[in-house]
Amino acid sequence: xxxxxxxxxxxxxxxxxxxxxxxxxxxxxxxxxxxxxxxxxxxxxxxxxxxxxxxxxxxxxxxxxxxxxxxxxxxxxxxxxxxxxxxxxxxxxxxxxxxxxxxxxxxxxxxxxxxxxxxxxxxxxxxxxxxxxxxxxxxxxxxxxxxxxxxxxxxxxxxxxxxxxxxxxxxxxxxxxxxxxxxxxxxxxxxxxxxxxxxxxxxxxxxxxxxxxxxxxxxxxxxxxxxxxxxxxxxxxxxxxxxxxxxxxxxxxxxxxxxxxxxxxxxxxxxxxxxxxxxxxxxxxxxxxxxxxxxxxxxxxxxxxxxxxxxxxxxxxxxxxxxxxxxxxxxxxxxxxxxxxxxxxxxxxxxxxxxxxxxxxxxxxxxxxxxxxxxxxxxxxxxxxxxxxxxxxxxxxxxxxxxxxxxxxxxxxxxxxxxxxxxxxxxxxxxxxxxxxxxxxxxxxxxxxxxxxxxxxxxxxxxxxxxxxxxxxxxxxxxxxxxxxxxxxxxxxxxxxxxxxxxxxxxxxxxxxxxxxxxxxxxxxxxxxxxxxxxxxxxxxxxxxxxxxxxxxxxxxxxxxxxxxxxxxxxxxxxxxxxxxxxxxxxxxxxxxxxxxxxxxxxxxxxxxxxxxxxxxxxxxxxxxxxxxxxxxxxxxxxxxxxxxxxxxxxxxxxxxxxxxxxxxxxxxxxxxxxxxxxxxxxxxxxxxxxxxxxxxxxxxxxxx
Amino acid sequence: xxxxxxxxxxxxxxxxxxxxxxxxxxxxxxxxxxxxxxxxxxxxxxxxxxxxxxxxxxxxxxxxxxxxxxxxxxxxxxxxxxxxxxxxxxxxxxxxxxxxxxxxxxxxxxxxxxxxxxxxxxxxxxxxxxxxxxxxxxxxxxxxxxxxxxxxxxxxxxxxxxxxxxxxxxxxxxxxxxxxxxxxxxxxxx
Numbered sequence: 001x002x003x004x005x006x007x008x009x010x011x012x013x014x015x016x017x018x019x020x021x022x023x024x025x026x027x028x029x030x031x032x033x034x035x036x037x038x039x040x041x042x043x044x045x046x047x048x049x050x051x052x053x054x055x056x057x058x059x060x061x062x063x064x065x066x067x068x069x070x071x072x073x074x075x076x077x078x079x080x081x082x083x084x085x086x087x088x089x090x091x092x093x094x095x096x097x098x099x100x101x102x103x104x105x106x107x108x109x110x111x112x113x114x115x116x117x118x119x120x121x122x123x124x125x126x127x128x129x130x131x132x133x134x135x136x137x138x139x140x141x142x143x144x145x146x147x148x149x150x151x152x153x154x155x156x157x158x159x160x161x162x163x164x165x166x167x168x169x170x171x172x173x174x175x176x177x178x179x180x181x182x183x184x185x186x187x188x189x190x191x192x193x194x195x196x197x198x199x200x201x202x203x204x205x206x207x208x209x210x211x212x213x214x215x216x217x218x219x220x221x222x223x224x225x226x227x228x229x230x231x232x233x234x235x236x237x238x239x240x241x242x243x244x245x246x247x248x249x250x251x252x253x254x255x256x257x258x259x260x261x262x263x264x265x266x267x268x269x270x271x272x273x274x275x276x277x278x279x280x281x282x283x284x285x286x287x288x289x290x291x292x293x294x295x296x297x298x299x300x301x302x303x304x305x306x307x308x309x310x311x312x313x314x315x316x317x318x319x320x321x322x323x324x325x326x327x328x329x330x331x332x333x334x335x336x337x338x339x340x341x342x343x344x345x346x347x348x349x350x351x352x353x354x355x356x357x358x359x360x361x362x363x364x365x366x367x368x369x370x371x372x373x374x375x376x377x378x379x380x381x382x383x384x385x386x387x388x389x390x391x392x393x394x395x396x397x398x399x400x401x402x403x404x405x406x407x408x409x410x411x412x413x414x415x416x417x418x419x420x421x422x423x424x425x426x427x428x429x430x431x432x433x434x435x436x437x438x439x440x441x442x443x444x445x446x447x448x449x450x451x452x453x454x455x456x457x458x459x460x461x462x463x464x465x466x467x468x469x470x471x472x473x474x475x476x477x478x479x480x481x482x483x484x485x486x487x488x489x490x491x492x493x494x495x496x497x498x499x500x501x502x503x504x505x506x507x508x509x510x511x512x513x514x515x516x517x518x519x520x521x522x523x524x525x526x527x528x529x530x531x532x533x534x535x536x537x538x539x540x541x542x543x544x545x546x547x548x549x550x551x552x553x554x555x556x557x558x559x560x561x562x563x564x565x566x567x568x569x570x571x572x573x574x575x576x577x578x579x580x581x582x583x584x585x586x587x588x589x590x591x592x593x594x595x596x597x598x599x600x601x602x603x604x605x606x607x608x609x610x611x612x613x614x615x616x617x618x619x620x621x622x623x624x625x626x627x628x629x630x631x632x633x634x635x636x637x638x639x640x641x642x643x644x645x646x647x648x649x650x651x652x653x654x655x656x657x658x659x660x661x662x663x664x665x666x667x668x669x670x671x672x673x674x675x676x677x678x679x680x681x682x683x684x685x686x687x688x689x690x691x692x693x694x695x696x697x698x699x700x701x702x703x704x705x
Numbered sequence: 706x707x708x709x710x711x712x713x714x715x716x717x718x719x720x721x722x723x724x725x726x727x728x729x730x731x732x733x734x735x736x737x738x739x740x741x742x743x744x745x746x747x748x749x750x751x752x753x754x755x756x757x758x759x760x761x762x763x764x765x766x767x768x769x770x771x772x773x774x775x776x777x778x779x780x781x782x783x784x785x786x787x788x789x790x791x792x793x794x795x796x797x798x799x800x801x802x803x804x805x806x807x808x809x810x811x812x813x814x815x816x817x818x819x820x821x822x823x824x825x826x827x828x829x830x831x832x833x834x835x836x837x838x839x840x841x842x843x844x845x846x847x848x849x850x851x852x853x854x855x856x857x858x859x860x861x862x863x864x865x866x867x868x869x870x871x872x873x874x875x876x877x878x879x880x881x882x883x884x885x886x887x888x889x890x891x892x893x894x895x
């Protein structure tokens with residue numbers, strides 16, 4: 001049933017356009033592109049269209065024809081803007097100067113596609129795009145394109161391209177400025193820079209095409225391509241004609257399979273897989289039902305409820321544990337029952353809070369009329385939510401119950417230290433689980449991976465003190481097959497990674513003792529010592545100021561670390577560094593979260609990192625970051641500066657089973673030694689934000705789930 | 706462009722925690738509070754289950770299956786589900802209950818449902834319903850059958866309630882939501 005819903009969304013433009021009434025109603029609404037081009041941009045075959053995809057759609061597009069394989073990850077960042085990261089494998093391509101043939105190259109490019117104008121009754125949609133922000137890459141080209149829906153199943157597009165998409169006639173922008181007439185020769189250098197000097201310059205050309213949604217599943221495309229494949233024609237393949245034809249089949253709710261006939265000589269295939277983080281694969285989640293509320297009064301007695309006195313025995317602890325909650329402490333003050341809990345099971349703290357409230361109604365004596373629930377993360381009492389028992393009882397089944405309950409609830413910073421629940425400390429937890437670690441975009445092989453077993457242990461002798469570690473044993477994989485002696489002139493803080501992969505099958509990636517504490521109102525503290533990450537060990541200290549509901553948070557982190565031995569056991573190498581950052585976090589309030597870090601990086605370089613993430617209440621995050629430091633592009637090496645994209649996927653989004661686990665993946669075009677940051681577990685911002693008022697409010701609807 | 710000789714690229718922390726440490730035992734079989742049982746069928750899931758009572762809040766009784774799916778019935782009218790995935794989070798069915806009981810004005814009966822969307826927001830579905838006595842059919846086994854026809858926000862459904870001699874709902878077909886569709890509830894089997 002969820003798949004049906006997702007499919008409706010993918011085909012939404014088609015289906016709604018098929019209804020006569022809907023056409024008039026939606027004529028001014030932005031329309032969605034019907035497919036992705038071979039470059040992974042909303043488009044025809046090789047050429048773009050002016051439409052965008054559904055807001056927040058995340059798509060992976062794999063496209064291949066003779067000697068070219070393109071893998072593109074495209075995110076519809078906003079309704080109008082999409083961004084792509086592309087990794088291409090190109091065989092038998094001419095070098096940039098054109099005088100020799102390179103058997104294989106790997107090209108990485110970032111693209112942007114922005115819809116300037118929505119389609120109207122008469123006016124077409126209009127978009128602008130840049131296929132390689134570097135401007136000097138193999139796909140370096142820019143375009144302006146207009147698209148118009150001619151009938152619910154027929155659309156036409158016409159555009160003008162520059163760079164790789166140009167070349168036929170003098171640049172019309174030449175009338176504005178002489179500088180537009182010639183495109184500067186590629187100044188490749190170390191690549192990876194944003195280089196607007198070349199954008200929209202040089203000779204231009206026209207492109208265009210039509211697409212026909214023949215049935216709800218079949219789409220046929222014909223286009224005139226202005227891409228002359230100058231570096232591929234004659235070596236990689238023969239470009240005999242500018243005409244391309246494609247047939248796309250909507251194979252499933254998220255999958256489209258396309259066959260193309262390209263340039264009069266080649267057959268190509270393409271698979272596009274698109275999902276939308278806003279629509280969970282498993283809907284709102286197949287969480288087992290929560291316990292029902294026990295209202296006070298005679299009806300409870302009639303049902304034979306055991307009247308349990310709070311504080312008597314471990315009944316409350318056990319009941320909380322059944323709901324995936326750890327009871328840290330409890331006390332009764334007059335008619336208020338206070339509990340301190342830690343959420344073990346739920347992706348969203350609001351759901352943990354709701355479950356705790358239900359359990360409390362069952363266990364608290366009828367004389368209690370208020371619950372004060374403190375949410376604790378790593379021993380830090382983050383927030384306390386005060387709930388009226390009357391309102392809980394009256395709103396259990398109300399359709400607006402969550403909102404009305406929130407209106408009557410108070411969320412305060414921190415919480416009092418309560419008498420520890422019997423048997424809570426010391427706590428010991430051990431887990432054995434498989435792991436996978438990956439290396440993406442190694443030039444010898446786009447994906448390398450290791451799989452193995454990880455034994456994790458966690459010991460909490462007292463609230464806020466966490467001793468934890470992980471031992472990993474590799475069972476299979478090829479991460480150790482990379483062999484690239486680094487050419488870095490900086491301290492080899494990250495480019496030695498391949499030596500760590502070769503270091504041994506059984507490793508200790510992490511072994512630390514940490515102390516988490518609340519130094520004051522809105523303040524959080526952490527001190528961590530030990531083997532902090534696979535490559536560095538030492539001491540890390542952090543202080544975070546983050547009000548319960550404020551948009552701004554500030555943090556400072558200082559670390560004194562030393563490089564670890566390649567075997568990732570207990571020894572160290574000689575390199576030491578003091579590294580640290582001052583960080584500002586800002587919640588823009590529309591799902592976008594910005595972060596700026598200023599400080600000293602692992603190689604001793606000084607600079608700043610800017611990050612922007614779009615995040616969803618269900619825990620999904622899609623973001624990008626870039627770091628500039630006082631390391632020159634030449635010293636940094638390939639890529640010129642550190643940058644990348646990152647994805648966080650909550651596991652429960654896919655499985656529908658409640659879980660706090662998430663999959664985090666960072667993709668960098670190149671990992672070098674400049675702008676590299678230490679990795680430390682338990683950084684405070686991510687640790688506490690979900691249990692703060694703003695985090696609770698973001699997913700408050702889950703209170704009753 | 707990035708040159709062919711790119712150095713090693715590494716994703717440092719790409720560990721997939723397949724299991725999370727949990728100090729929690731899995732939920733035990735729920736403790737039932739009475740001997741009554743109802744049977745529920747959800748055709749879209751191909752599911753049939755017997756449910757027993759686990760809680761009562763006012764006149765709303767929460768019934769549970771052995772594997773953690775609950776239905777909350779207020780005077781036989783469904784007001785919430787849990788454990789199904791796209792659950793009915795809550796419902797306002799006061800006018801319908803009054804009309805079923807023969808109280809209140811006939812005519813248009815408002816009904817409101819709440820669901821959770823993929824971003825944890827409460828999505829409210831406003832419906833307008835009509836309640837009418839259905840023509841007797843052989844399958845009614847002599848029971849009075851009322852039909853509630855509802856529509857709103859692109860959704861429409863018909864709920865049926867079979868009323869027993871005591872005026873209570875003894876059997877019903879009720880719509881849970883757009884994804885799950887209807888549930889058939891046969892009430893109390895003692």
